[in-house]
Amino acid sequence: MIDIAFVKPALPRHGALVLPIGEGAEALAGLAQAIDAATGGAVQRALTAAGFKGRKGQSCTVWGPALTDGASGPSRIVAIGLGKEITPEAAEAAGGALYALVQAEREAVVAAEALPAPVAAALAMGLLLRSYRFDRYRTTEKEEDKPKLERLSVATDAATAAKTAWAPLRAIADGVFITRDLVSEPPNVLNPPEMAERCRALESLGLTVEIMGPKEMKKLGMGALLGVAMGSAQEPRMVVLQWNGASRGKKAGQKPIAFIGKGVTFDTGGISIKPAAGMEDMKWDMAGAGTVIGLIAALAGRKAKVDAVGLVGLVENMPGSAAQRPGDVVTTASGQTVEVINTDAEGRLVLADVIHYCQTRFAPRFMVDLATLTGAIIVALGHEHAGLFSNDDELAGRIMAAGKAVGEACWRMPLGEAYDKQIKSEIADMKNVGGRPGGSISAAQFIQRFVDTKAGPMPWAHLDIAGTAWSSKDLPTSPKGATAFGLRLLDRLVAEHYEG
Secondary structure: OOEEEEEOOOOOOOOEEEEEEEOOOOOOOHHHHHHHHHOOOHHHHHHHHHOOOOOOOOEEEEEOOOOOOOOOOOOEEEEEEEEOOOOHHHHHHHHHHHHHHHOOOOEEEEEOOOOOHHHHHHHHHHHHHHOOOOOOOOOOOOHHHOOOOOEEEEEOOOHHHHHHHHHHHHHHHHHHHHHHHHHHOOOOOOOHHHHHHHHHHHHHHOOEEEEEOHHHHHHOOOHHHHHHHOOOOOOOEEEEEEEEOHHHOOOOOOOOEEEEEEEEEEEOOOOOOOOOOOHHHHHHOOHHHHHHHHHHHHHHHOOOOOEEEEEEEEEEEOOOOOOOOOOOEEEOOOOOEEEOOOOOOOHHHHHHHHHHHHHHHHOOOOEEEEEOOOOHHHHHHOOOOEEEEEOOHHHHHHHHHHHHHHOOOEEEOOOOHHHHHHHOOOOOOEEOOOOOOOHHHHHHHHHHOOOOOOOOOOOEEEEEOOOOOEEOOOEOOEOOEEOOOOHHHHHHHHHHHOOO
8 A cells, every 4th residue: 555644845856746736726836836946947838838727637747857957856747637626525536536647656746735634635545545456366467567656745834734634534545445355356265254254353453343153143043144155165154343432432322323234255146047247246246245344444443433333244145056946935033034036136135134133232323234236226327326225314315415525426216115015925024026127126125124113213224336336447536346335425424423
C-alpha cells in the first residue's frame, strides 16, 4: 500500500509534482507559482497551450521540465482539475484520476497549500483507493508493467489538521482493501473455513470474533443454511464479529447495530446448475460477507464510538451427491419451513438463518443485510445502483443519503403483499423463489419474513449488490474487479447517525 504523508511545502527534486487547480483560479500560487518561476514560466505556458482551465476531469502534464538554475527538479508536473466546487468529493475523484498519471514515478508531491485539510485528505484517499491491485498470483509480470508509486507527500501548511482528517480515511481504506482482497481471491483458496480464519486474524484490531461450525449451527436449527452447504466437501461456517466502541463515548450500553452478509464462496447453483459461461464470476458471490467484514474492520480501525456486530454465513453451493434437491423442504432456525424450488436461490436461505440468529441474540437497533442476491436487480438497475429494500423509511432515507455522499448510489425498490404472495407454497410456509416477474422484490420479501416484528418495530434494510460488487471496467476510485460497494456507504451511515 502506498505510504501517504502530510508535509511542509517544498519543491521536490525528483518524481512528480502535482498541482490541484480549481476551475476559475486566476493565477498559480504556492508551489505551483514557485515551480513556474523555476522553469521560466514553462508551466503556465503549457497550461495555456493545453487549454487547461481547472475543470473537473481535466489534466495537463509537463514532462521533464528544465529548471533555469540548472538544478534537478521533478521529472513531471501534473496539473489536475478540481472543478468549480472544491469539495472532498471532487478532490477524491481527482485523486483517483491522478493515480494513472503518476503511477510510473516512485514518489509524488501534491501542492495542497490552497486546499482545506479535509479536501487534501480526500484527494489522497481517492489516489489510494484507485491504486488497489490484486496481484499475488502473478508470477511473470514484467517489471515495466508494474506501477511504481510508493510514496505520496501532501504538501500543506495545515499538516496537523490534514493528518487528523486522514486518520479515519486510512482506516476506511484498509477496510476497503480487506474486502477487495477477499472478493478477489480464487474459490479454491477462499472456502468457508479459510474465510472464517481470515476473520479471526482481525482480532488484532480489537474485534471479538466467534466462529461456528456445522455442529453449532445444527444445534441452532439452521436447516436453511446447512441445506445449501450439503453438496460441498467444504464445511460451512458462521462468523460473528463484534466491535464494542460505545464504551469510549456517551452511548455505552445501547443495543448494537447489526450488519449481515451473504457469504457463498462459490456458487455453482447446486442441482439447479448455472450455465458454464461466466460461472467463474461466482467466486464473488460472497461479496456481501466480504463487505461486512471490511466494514467492521474499518469501524474498529477508526475507533468508531458505536457497538456494532457483523454476522456472515459462509457456504459453498455445489452439486454433490448429498446436495439438496429442488422440491426439498427445510426448516429454518425461526421454525418456518421453506420449499426449495430452485437451489440457485441459495443466498436468501443463508440470510434467513443468520438474520434470525442476529435478532434473537443481539436484539439490535437495526439490521442491514448485503448480498449479491439476484440477477433481476441487474436487469432493473444495471450496474449504476444497488437495490434497496426496507421496512423503515427513516433507515432507508439515511442509507440513500449516505450512498449519495460517498458515490455508492442506491435505488429504493418496493415491498408489498402482492409480491409476498408470489412465494406462497402449497406444502410449506413459503417457497424460495417467486418466479421471474419482480424477482429481486420477491427475494427481498422472502428475507423480510425472517425479520421478527412481533415484539415491536425492527428497522431492517436489504441491499442487493449483485450489480455493484464487481466492475468490468475501471471506476474513478476502483480498478476493474472487486469494488467493496456498500462499505463506505455504511461507514458514513454509522458516522452520521449512530456514533456518540
